[in-house]
Amino acid sequence: MKSSETNPFRSLPSVNDVLGATACRAALALHGHDLIAEAIRVELIQLRAQLARGDVLNGQGDADSVALRVEQRLNLEMRPRLRSVINATGIVLHTNLGRAPIAEEAAKAAYDAARGYLNLELDLDSGKRSSRQTPIREWITRLTGAESATVVNNNAAATVIALRALAQGREVIVSRGQLIEIGGSFRIPDIMGVSGATLREVGTTNITRLRDYERAITPQTAALLQIHTSNYRVTGFTESVTTAELATLGKSHNLPVIDDIGSGAMLDFNRFGFDGEPIARASITSGADLVLFSGDKLLGGPQAGILAGKKAFIERIEKDPLMRAFRCDKMTLAALEATLRIYLNEDRALREIPVLHLLSLPIEELRRRAEALAHGLRTIETLAPVEILEDVAFVGGGSLPDQKMKTWVVEIKSDELGDDAFAQALRLGNPAVMVRVRDGKLVLDVRTIFPEQIDALIAAVRTASRRTQTR
Numbered sequence: 337m338k339s340s341e342t343n344p345f346r347s348l349p350s351v352n353d354v355l356g357a358t359a360c361r362a363a364l365a366l367h368g369h370d371l372i373a374e375a376i377r378v379e380l381i382q383l384r385a386q387l388a389r390g391d392v393l394n395g396q397g398d399a400d401s402v403a404l405r406v407e408q409r410l411n412l413e414m415r416p417r418l419r420s421v422i423n424a425t426g427i428v429l430h431t432n433l434g435r436a437p438i439a440e441e442a443a444k445a446a447y448d449a450a451r452g453y454l455n456l457e458l459d460l461d462s463g464k465r466s467s468r469q470t471p472i473r474e475w476i477t478r479l480t481g482a483e484s485a486t487v488v489n490n491n492a493a494a495t496v497i498a499l500r501a502l503a504q505g506r507e508v509i510v511s512r513g514q515l516i517e518i519g520g521s522f523r524i525p526d527i528m529g530v531s532g533a534t535l536r537e538v539g540t541t542n543i544t545r546l547r548d549y550e551r552a553i554t555p556q557t558a559a560l561l562q563i564h565t566s567n568y569r570v571t572g573f574t575e576s577v578t579t580a581e582l583a584t585l586g587k588s589h590n591l592p593v594i595d596d597i598g599s600g601a602m603l604d605f606n607r608f609g610f611d612g613e614p615i616a617r618a619s620i621t622s623g624a625d626l627v628l629f630s631g632d633k634l635l636g637g638p639q640a641g642i643l644a645g646k647k648a649f650i651e652r653i654e655k656d657p658l659m660r661a662f663r664c665d666k667m668t669l670a671a672l673e674a675t676l677r678i679y680l681n682e683d684r685a686l687r688e689i690p691v692l693h694l695l696s697l698p699i700e701e702l703r704r705r706a707e708a709l710a711h712g713l714r715t716i717e718t719l720a721p722v723e724i725l726e727d728v729a730f731v732g733g734g735s736l737p738d739q740k741m742k743t744w745v746v747e748i749k750s751d752e753l754g755d756d757a758f759a760q761a762l763r764l765g766n767p768a769v770m771v772r773v774r775d776g777k778l779v780l781d782v783r784t785i786f787p788e789q790i791d792a793l794i795a796a797v798r799t800a801s802r803r804t805q806t807r
């Protein structure tokens with residue numbers, strides 16, 4: 337008898353044997369020697385434990401099969417933690433899914449900026465140093481009618497820097513009805529604190545009148561602030577002050593009026609059946625001195641915070657030391673510029689800005705898409721009957737909180753898995769899929785599923801609906 341037959345531990349391959357096997361040699365370029373060697377050791381420890389228990393390895397212990405498992409283990413372990421997700425929630429601005437998907441041209445601009453060099457802070461005409469804000473400034477002023485503009489990382493940063501530059505150490509008057517929290521700890525009173533301005537609340541939750549602001553004005557006052565209540569509505573017995581009224585009051589006391597409109601709608605959202613969404617240009621026309629809004633909400637661009645308004649205020653903001661900390665990188669600026677350029681042709685914006693396109697999908701089209709998706713899903717044996725139905729959804733991202741959108745959904749249920757397990761299997765699949773769970777069923781809203789994702793979605797559902805999945 338050979339010794340390997342009497343001592344099964346001796347039959348195990350060495351780390352070097354496995355490193356030399358085909359699968360590991362193929363994985364070398366991707367994972368490198370150290371990660372592979374470590375994974376081999378882990379596999380071998382497990383095999384020894386199996387042998388110690390008296391298990392028979394049945395060919396699982398030879399170098400080639402260990403190498404294959406090592407490759408699989410590493411491919412799984414080294415998967416990116418940030419992955420593309422098929423958004424089947426119907427929520428167009430899903431904060432946890434990165435808010436706005438951006439236009440093709442904007443994504444391409446970011447890609448080109450990332451891969452190479454660009455004139456980020458260079459004036460190509462003179463060859464001299466320039467500001468990274470210049471290109472954005474030009475497009476924002478054209479679109480909003482503002483004298484000047486600048487951009488920072490997000491609207492929270494825009495609020496902080498505007499208040500710091502204009503009101504640090506002094507008071508800012510705000511209506512009690514507008515002291516919002518935008519999830520993730522963006523609370524107006526806290527933002528005030530960070531900026532060094534003092535909050536001076538006026539009015540009540542439901543009613544604030546012009547004279548409430550007027551009475552609160554003292555020599556300590558530095559600005560009047562209006563904030564769009566993006567993610568809630570005060571309804572019923574209410575009264576508030578218009579931007580134009582506030583602007584008139586500001587002018588008569590020589591105080592700047594800052595208008596945080598939130599979502600950054602560039603065009604009238606009434607066309608999509610949503611009302612009450614402030615537009616940047618309208619705010620400037622009404623006399624606001626500074627308008628603030630996000631880049632990745634209804635504007636449909638990359639994450640950014642845009643400040644548009646009087647030149648003198650923008651200059652003060654750009655001189656603030658925090659500007660260096662808050663400034664956007666080249667990829668964001670490239671994507672934002674591309675997005676803004678598209679808006680100069682409104683028809684193009686409606687076609688090419690995904691957020692606008694998704695919000696304006698006709699209900700009949702959504703129904704057709706739901707039927708097509710259901711048709712594909714009915715080929716999966718492990719699903720209970722697949723149903724389509726009309727439903728309602730919200731825009732999300734803290735926008736248009738009270739405005740429901742009609743949509744069409746497909747409801748599915750696995751024969752083998754409970755709803756939460758099924759939803760989790762879908763999230764962990766390839767591609768990852770995010771759904772709504774309701775009454776024991778998974779609800780797939782077709783509005784946010786791109787047509788080119790349908791086949792991959794059906795395949796992902798097929799895999800996830802089984803009790804044992806191969807990822």
Ligand SMILES: *Cc1c(COP(=O)(O)O)cnc(C)c1O
Pocket residue numbers: 490491492493495518522563564565566567596597598599629630631640641734
């Ligand atoms: C969303 C929002 C913010 C915060 O904007 P971010 O870009 O998410 O930082 C601030 N103010 C209002 C009114 C908002 O709606």
